[in-house]
Amino acid sequence: MVGIGYEGFPRETPHYSFKELTFEAALKAYEDAGVDPRKDVDSFVVCEEDYWAGWSISDEGAPDQLGGVLRPLHTVSGDGLNGVANAFMQIKTGYFDVVVVEAHSKASDILTYEGILTFAFDPLFYRLLNAHPHFLAGLEMDAFLEDHENTEEDCAEVVRKNRENARHHEAASFGGQTSVQEVMDSEVLFRPLKAAEISPLADGSIVLVLASAEKARELTDQPIWIRGIGWSSDSPWLETRSLAEARYARWAADQAYRMAGLERPRRRVHVAEVDDRFAYKELQHLEALGLAGGNRAGALLREGFYEMKGDLPANPSGGSLGVGNLLEASGLFRVMEIVRQLRGQAGEHQVEGATLGVAQSWRGIPTATGGVAVLEA
Amino acid sequence: MVGEEYRRWEGDMEALYVYTAGVAGDRFFREIRDNERLMGTYCPECDVTYLPPRLYCETCFSELNEWEEIPNKGRVDAITVAYVDDKGERLARPKVLAMVRFLGANGGLIHVVDLPEEDVYRGMEVEVVYLPRGLRKGSFLDILHFKAI
Numbered sequence: 001m002v003g004i005g006y007e008g009f010p011r012e013t014p015h016y017s018f019k020e021l022t023f024e025a026a027l028k029a030y031e032d033a034g035v036d037p038r039k040d041v042d043s044f045v046v047c048e049e050d051y052w053a054g055w056s057i058s059d060e061g062a063p064d065q066l067g068g069v070l071r072p073l074h075t076v077s078g079d080g081l082n083g084v085a086n087a088f089m090q091i092k093t094g095y096f097d098v099v100v101v102e103a104h105s106k107a108s109d110i111l112t113y114e115g116i117l118t119f120a121f122d123p124l125f126y127r128l129l130n131a132h133p134h135f136l137a138g139l140e141m142d143a144f145l146e147d148h149e150n151t152e153e154d155c156a157e158v159v160r161k162n163r164e165n166a167r168h169h170e171a172a173s174f175g176g177q178t179s180v181q182e183v184m185d186s187e188v189l190f191r192p193l194k195a196a197e198i199s200p201l202a203d204g205s206i207v208l209v210l211a212s213a214e215k216a217r218e219l220t221d222q223p224i225w226i227r228g229i230g231w232s233s234d235s236p237w238l239e240t241r242s243l244a245e246a247r248y249a250r251w252a253a254d255q256a257y258r259m260a261g262l263e264r265p266r267r268r269v270h271v272a273e274v275d276d277r278f279a280y281k282e283l284q285h286l287e288a289l290g291l292a293g294g295n296r297a298g299a300l301l302r303e304g305f306y307e308m309k310g311d312l313p314a315n316p317s318g319g320s321l322g323v324g325n326l327l328e329a330s331g332l333f334r335v336m337e338i339v340r341q342l343r344g345q346a347g348e349h350q351v352e353g354a355t356l357g358v359a360q361s362w363r364g365i366p367t368a369t370g371g372v373a374v375l376e377a
Numbered sequence: 378m379v380g381e382e383y384r385r386w387e388g389d390m391e392a393l394y395v396y397t398a399g400v401a402g403d404r405f406f407r408e409i410r411d412n413e414r415l416m417g418t419y420c421p422e423c424d425v426t427y428l429p430p431r432l433y434c435e436t437c438f439s440e441l442n443e444w445e446e447i448p449n450k451g452r453v454d455a456i457t458v459a460y461v462d463d464k465g466e467r468l469a470r471p472k473v474l475a476m477v478r479f480l481g482a483n484g485g486l487i488h489v490v491d492l493p494e495e496d497v498y499r500g501m502e503v504e505v506v507y508l509p510r511g512l513r514k515g516s517f518l519d520i521l522h523f524k525a526i
Binding site: 014015051054056109111114115118123124125126128129130131132133135138139140141142143146187188189190191192193235236237238239240243244 | 382383385387388390394396398402406427428429431435454455456457458459460461462463464465472474475476483484485486487488489494499516517518
């Protein structure tokens with residue numbers, strides 16, 4: 001990993017088109033990496049989805065804002081961390097030295113967010129229930145709390161922690177001091193899920209520059225290494241997947257940890273950025289990643305284990321709850337944040353002495369798809 | 378929604394479809410409409426009965442031709458109560474939704490439970506309630522809701 005750049009993350013960006021958002025992020029990433037996209041980049045990977053863009057076959061419009069016209073480019077209709085996995089594999093073939101990954105959210109352009117999520121449900125079954133798509137998050141949270149040793153207060157605690165952490169992130173839109181009681185008292189929308197536990201949408205673009213080991217040493221004195229990466233999906237059918245456990249995250253972590261030769265991750269990892277689009281998801285994901293000593297994420301949270309000053313800070317950036325839900329850029333945000341931590345460039349939310357970090361993504365409701373990357377300084 | 382300072386236009390992407398139920402879906406919805414029963418497909422290779430039924434096994438990729446009747450009674454496995462509608466507007470009457478599992482079937486069904494929210498609990502036995510015969514169209518909504526036994 002040799003370059004990072006972002007433009008974001010306000011609630012809305014009425015002055016930029018989504019292409020211009022990407023352009024601004026790309027300029028920063030290329031400057032950071034010291035590369036010219038017209039000469040030095042061998043391939044581009046863009047993670048986007050037509051319905052988020054409001055534009056059919058939108059991959060045709062992906063190259064120019066990245067400097068990728070007449071260069072190899074492919075899109076991944078999925079989360080940005082899957083794009084990093086694609087770039088990683090391209091570099092591993094030996095045919096590519098420098099690969100760029102981009103993902104963005106122009107959520108403020110979307111007037112019917114719920115409708116797009118509803119379209120992701122089976123049209124012959126649950127789309128017909130005429131229910132808000134977050135009902136599935138309510139079901140998952142209920143199953144998770146029933147099966148695991150966590151409480152509704154633990155989920156509220158995640159909101160408190162992440163909004164507190166976001167106060168120290170220079171680009172977060174939702175940082176602030178929130179008490180557990182305030183979260184518990186917020187409107188119950190999909191019992192047991194409450195309004196304050198749902199991350200609000202934000203805009204932004206993120207661009208990462210990856211290079212082969214040899215090229216990386218040429219470009220920078222401080223490369224961040226991808227030691228392991230993996231991705232996985234639980235059953236495509238809601239009925240045959242686990243509601244209580246994030247098996248996709250466990251399977252993705254198994255792959256990434258095996259590649260990295262990482263055992264006993266809870267003791268070795270210094271910092272983690274995991275998907276917290278809903279508060280219960282952070283706990284569910286920490287457990288699936290083996291960072292919670294089994295099903296004890298809530299207990300460890302209460303002991304301060306995941307706080308900024310704890311043994312394993314989780315979402316020191318503030319995560320989606322504090323920074324905002326960046327749609328398909330959410331996973332890329334988490335990878336970028338780990339890179340910043342390992343470079344010692346995370347500013348006010350720097351975790352002291354972090355040299356090994358884990359980033360994890362989830363594609364959001366109604367998917368059971370996610371990825372994991374293990375990064376090292 | 379349209380900003381004063383910056384040019385923005387509202388637009389939509391209208392797209393209409395006809396969704397095909399397919400071989401497995403067709404039989405599933407037909408059995409509900411004509412016989413008030415749930416049917417799943419059985420994979421002898423994996424000893425798994427899928428509900429809803431599928432034409433193929435997601436584990437071993439066998440084509441599935443054996444059908445099994447699933448009992449109309451199941452147990453609540455997960456519950457949520459939606460206080461807002463599909464657009465996020467407050468509902469006058471909250472909607473209780475549950476994942477219900479059935480003995481002998483892998484999978485289950487999510488649907489409305491016709492009970493006050495405080496009366497629904499994990500593990501409770503419920504029964505499938507169908508629309509009256511003349512009103513059934515061979516759709517998922519031929520299942521009206523789950524009720525307590």
